[in-house]
Amino acid sequence: MARRRRNQPEEQAFEVRARTRTSRTTTSAKELGASYGARAGESDLDPAVGEAARPRIGVVIDSTPPDAGVTGAEGSGKGPTGLSEGSHRLNGVADPSTYRPAPGTIPDSPGVYKFRDAGGRVIYVGKAKSLRNRLNSYFADLAGLHPRTRQMVTTAASVEWTVVSTEVEALQLEYNWIKEFDPRFNVRYRDDKSYPVLAVTVNEEFPRLHVYRGPRKKGVRYFGPYAHAWAIRETLDLLLRVFPARTCSAGVFRRHSQIGRPCLLGYIDKCSAPCVGKVSAERHREIVEQFCDFLSGRTDVMVRKLEKEMAEASEALEFERAARLRDDLAALRRAMEKQAVVFGDGTDADVIAFAHDELEAAVQIFHVRGGRVRGQRGWVIDKVDEMDVPALVEQFLSQFYAEQTELAAEAPTDGNVVPREVLVPELPADAEAMQQWLSELRGSRVRLRVPQRGDKRALAETVARNAEEAFAQHKLRRAGDLTARSAALSELQEYLGLDSAPLRIECVDISHLAGTDVVASLVVFEDGLPRKSEYRRYALREAATEGDVAAIAEVVRRRFSRYLKETREAEGGPDGMLDPETSRPRKFAYPPNLLVVDGAGAQATAAADVLAELGVTDVAVVGLAKRLEEVWLPADSDPVILPRTSEALYLLQRVRDEAHRFAITYQRQKRSKRVQTSTLDGIPGLGQARKTALIKHFGSVKRLRQATVSEIAQVPGVGTRTAEAVHAALAGERTDSRGESQT
Incomplete structure (x- = not known):
């Protein structure tokens, strides 16, 4: 099977795509021209980036420059501060080439831009460090744009921009234009305008x-x-x-x-x-x-x-x-x-926590001022490489406090942006240097430490729970986003060289405990969402002691042998697609477009060999290795490296993790059942039905062992004689175990 190799793109270190929860006061764009009195809000979706579910970082500016101003919405002339205005409007039709700015007309400066439709209505507002680079990206390769971005560009009929002197001013102007024009292609986060x-x-x-x-x-x-x-x-x-x-x-x-x-x-x-x-x-x-x-x-x-x-x-x-x-x-x-946590000593501190996986991390920060929790912010960030918590702490502190200090210099706040204490889950590698740098920013000593006990430790645990919850919500939000799922399937088709998008994906995972109770799971995703009614689990027999490769081969053989059997039975026409016993569709009569196995090249090759042996030629196979999230194709010596921020890799991860969850749950159930059953084996008059009834009634063998004969006899189907036998057997087991422990 042919494929196209994709290398991981260059990424700026610790690029933050954020969802901030910050208190704001806002001013309309009309008032902005006179006073520039607005706080910056959250930056919305940037179509040029193509991230459907993760907005960029938003910042808060806590006071207003007295002499600042920008041009009005229509952008004529210069504002009170002399911000230069380059308004470029080209009327046209849906073809973007008809309104693309002429070469050399877009300034290489920070600014804010607006796309308008044929009726003059603003449909998208964005900001950029370089207007030239950002706007050219919309017109360079239309086919390569994100579907939502492509729709916006082809809907627009003109584009115009305003040049500002700093990125902070661009952020302020962007936020106020979004409030003023409510563009249809901008994502708005309307709730939590201020803290309740x-x-x-x-x-x-x-x-x-x-x-x-x-x-x-x-x-x-x-x-x-x-x-x-x-x-x-x-x-x-x-x-x-x-x-x-x-x-x-x-x-x-x-x-x-x-x-x-x-x-x-x-x-x-x-x-x-x-x-x-x-x-x-x-x-x-x-x-x-x-x-x-x-x-x-x-x-x-x-x-x-x-x-x-x-x-x-x-x-x-x-x-x-x-x-x-x-x-x-x-x-x-x-x-x-x-109540909001209160420290009696008037503590000033920022408490920071992370929740993360291989590709992303959620950051939560609680601001404690005067002993009370005065604010909370949260971000979801992309990890540019394998980063542990100390590395995350170092990069976040250096970026966050540098940015906040710059903002405070332009718009002074009531207090210092760097508190007396910064509480983190783990210290960075060079904690002393980081503490010294923070102290220089503050102008007095700052303590960087890990809370060990008391109220501060309790608050740190609360912040950690918030980070975990925010991370879980972020993953659910991305998973449920139709645009993200569509992009993931399209990217998989492109990266793996498939003939069509893999609308049905199946994944196999093996689970065991030291080679015992070997089980497997098979999960099904359709259109990027789990289809739990078609999940399957397997208790492995032939390959139980031969390792993961043989186990993968057994599961694939059993699954696709069933597929071939049901396909033959379904050849009689539409009615043949129904199970004659249940009158429901035959679930194994539909092959996946893509089969994912948990593992590297050996596992993928084993699965592909079984498919070839069975004559199944229309199912693509890949292996997903856990450590570096490498995608392996059968018989290949090198993996396919998907971009770490791609929706395709995120979908493969989610499918693999769901298969792992389903497999390990079944393995634990099987192991628990084996342990319970073996304890009751050999008791006269106690068959499988009575064993099940006893375990169901008492909940566990431990509780059954503590029961009296009369309590055991109350279980339906268990008479006094059987109850006495059970009680005697378990009592004897207790005696034996005590004797063994004493020797």
Whole structure:
């Protein structure tokens, strides 16, 4: 089978493709011309890169240059700062060559560009370090563009650009143009515009507690920010048991006042129901003030108060009230655990964690200022080579703090971008040099260390869990993205030289424990998604002791022998494609376009030899080696190296990992069943059905061993005599094991 060799492209070290979660205040593009008062947001999808699921890094600028400005949306003349404007608009039709800028007209400068359709509507906004290189890439090879990018370029009728002096200005202008024009080909992340907070409307007669996002208002107290709105709601739900304050809107409050009945929260004691006069305005405000004191950190006072009241109620034999106070106390303690972490020593630190595989890594950073978690950011990055955690730490710190320091120099922030402490999962190789460099950036000593115990260790574990969750969500998002899946299948066709895209992929994986309980899995992916109803697992027989190569050959032979059998039976026409016993489609009558085996050239060759022996000629075979993610073709001495960022490699990885998961799950089940069954073998009157019933009833042999004769006899189908035999056998086993341990 012919193939085209592809070498891995040159990549910039630690290129960050990011999803930032940052607090922003924004200004429209119209206001931007006058004040340039905007924070930069997230950079959206860049069609020239062709990454369907991973936007580039976004940054936050925390203050506004007083004299900055840019040209307006139409780009005429110069802005207040003198940013030069090169507006180049060529009317045309869908053919990109009709509006391609003339050679030499595009400046080699950073800037922001807009593509417009025939009606003049902006359909895409992007930014570039070099406008010339970026815009030329759209027109150089139309067939080589990502499908979404190609659609955008052929939809557009003109392109125009604005030159700026720095990349930061380009980022600001790009973000505001995206907000202003809402281009259809830009990916927008509309949620989490700012961190949610818990707001208390102390300016109202009956103060209200609620989750809030947006600008601060007078007469309202705010607690937070929190990383997620659900974290506030969980905390609030716990605290309402102790502080039953109003949470409803003004409309709901008025309606229940009119009907004279409280809402559901009033009936379950999570609201003091001031709407119907159950408590006075003064008493309700007192409840709200206690709530605010608790969130302000004065938790010990409330805990001691409840403990004292609980003891008094118990002494007075008011056990029901004491139990209620006990539950309130437990709710308070759970709420204290769920609150944003607070360090009493006023810690300033950044806490960083990673989750990674061979190709990518997720980074999470929590910003702790004044002892409280004040912010959180997350990125997914491409690894340019095999990097362990210390290497990831070194590259991330050097890039992140250098960029943040540059941004702070252009737009000063309230505090130093480099905190007093940087907490990491592992120290980089040259930790002393890194610590010295960070100290120079800050202007005072910075400690770079791994937290070992206490609150800082607990927070580091929380950040690590966030990184793992973000990484899992990123993989699911990419896997479910239609464009990414289409690109993966097209790339596989090209890289492997296939006649068509591999719409059906099957993968075989072998699992065993020191050569015992050898099993195999076969998973099926159609259109890039798992088809779990067609997964198969095999308990290997002939090749169980002969190694992975023989095991792969046995699985392939069994699978495709079944395929040939069902194909012959299906030759009678459409009805033959149905199983006569189940009336369902014959699942093995459909061969894969691509068969992936877990391993290198030897495994791929073994699978191909079996297919040739069976006369199957329309199935391509590859092996995927784990260590360097090399793709091996049968009988080849060198692997095919797919680009590390390609969707094709990501899909092959996912298929292989799913096969491994399915195989190892079956292997563990088989091993567990063997261990349990061997313990019960040889007991008189205990057949397979009764063994299964006993294990199902007690859950394990360990629990069965602890049961009495009467408890065993209660199992359906197991009489007293059999129960006595089981009990005696297991008791004898205990005695034997004790004797062996004593010798």
